[in-house]
Amino acid sequence: MRLTTLIIPALVVAAVGAMSSLFVVDEREKALVLQFGQIRDVKEEPGLSVKIPFIQEVVRYDDRILSLDTDTIEVTPSDDRRLVVDAFARYRIADVVKFRQAVGAGGVRLAEERLSSILNSKIREVLGADQVTSDTILSENRAELMVRIRNQSRSEALGLGLDVVDVRLKQTNLPSQNLNATFARMRAEREREAADEVARGNEAAQRVRALADRTVVETLSEAEREAQVVRGEADAERNGIFAEAFGADPEFFAFYRSLQAYENALQGSNSSMVMTPDSEFFDYLKSDQVSQ
Structure with a gap:
């Protein structure tokens, strides 16, 4: 009985130790084995792995492509027309060792704060460069600008162990204080164009009306001339009949x-x-x- 009493707790402790020493790495993640905060092993392949129980711990990181929305910022292109810009990025943890060394226990939350700061800095730098105007940013050519932002952000984010896969500008709008002035300018331009169209229409209408009036006058004149000719011929014929009648009796x-x-x-x-x-x-x- 005394032996059994000693064996059962030992078996329980051994079972718990064995279970604590085993862990599974999913195919969607990478893992670090830490011992007293220091990296002892990197597990990038999925499967069953072993660690020292109670001494070592496992930290898991998502190996999939993640999404990050940046804060809305104002940029000033070379034509001095301020724009409100926000973007989103796709990134993944490329090097878990660099990532852990860069952010420590802060994890993804701290990494995204730093990555967001990098993205905003590069957005201001690229969109505020020479030869980049607000028209360029608002046109189809901004695809090239997004590639430049991604490449510059990627080179700096590699120090965090991150790979920036893609950067997209979601919105590029005018600041609210400039919208009314812009809309007023657009409205004035459209009203000017409308006034020009009305003036051209009135001019064309005047030409058509003048042509119609001239046609009416010419038609009436021609009709009056023909009527006078017919009337004169009739009068002449009548007078001839009268003259003949007078001569006869x-x-x-x-x-x-x-x-x-x-x-x-x-x-x-x-x-x-x-x-x-x-x-x-x-x-x-x-x-x-x-x-x-």
């Missing part, structure tokens, strides 16, 4: 002209004429026979 022509005079003079239902009874106007009304 002057007395009948005089009688016909008197009837026309009566008709023109006595129009309407309330026509009155005052004249002497022996007026020549009534010669054909007074005569009961027509002279031969």
Whole structure:
């Protein structure tokens, strides 16, 4: 019984020690074996590994590509138009030994603070360089600027054991205090363009209206000329008929002209004429026979 009492605790301690000495490295991570804070071993391959229990500890780091959003900053390109810029980066822990030596127990949180500072510094440096204007940053050419930011950030981040895989500019906007002025300038420009278009439209309308008025005048003039010609021809034909009738029978022509005079003079239902009874106007009304 006394032997059994000693063996069981020993087996328990051995089992706990054996379990404490074994650890598994996942394929998505890297691990460091530390002894009293010093690096004793690096485990970069996945699988089962061994450490000294209670003396050594295992620190794990993610081996996947991680994401970091930078703080919003203001940059001033060469044309002095300030822009508000924020970016994001993709990075991974390339060297776990350098990473541990650089950040210590601060881990990923401290590393991202330092990496964010590096990124912001390089963004200001690249976007504020000569020959880089706000139009360049806002155009498709900014892809080249992002590559430059990534390369410069990568060379400095390697000292932290980090590899900067990619850097992207998410937003490049004007500061809020400049937006109203910019919108006002854009609005004035659009209003000027609209006024120019209206002026050109009015000018074209005036030309069309003047052409239409001239066409109307020319058409009316031509129609009036043709009407005068037709009227003159008709008058000439009528006068010819009258002349022929007068030549054939002057007395009948005089009688016909008197009837026309009566008709023109006595129009309407309330026509009155005052004249002497022996007026020549009534010669054909007074005569009961027509002279031969």
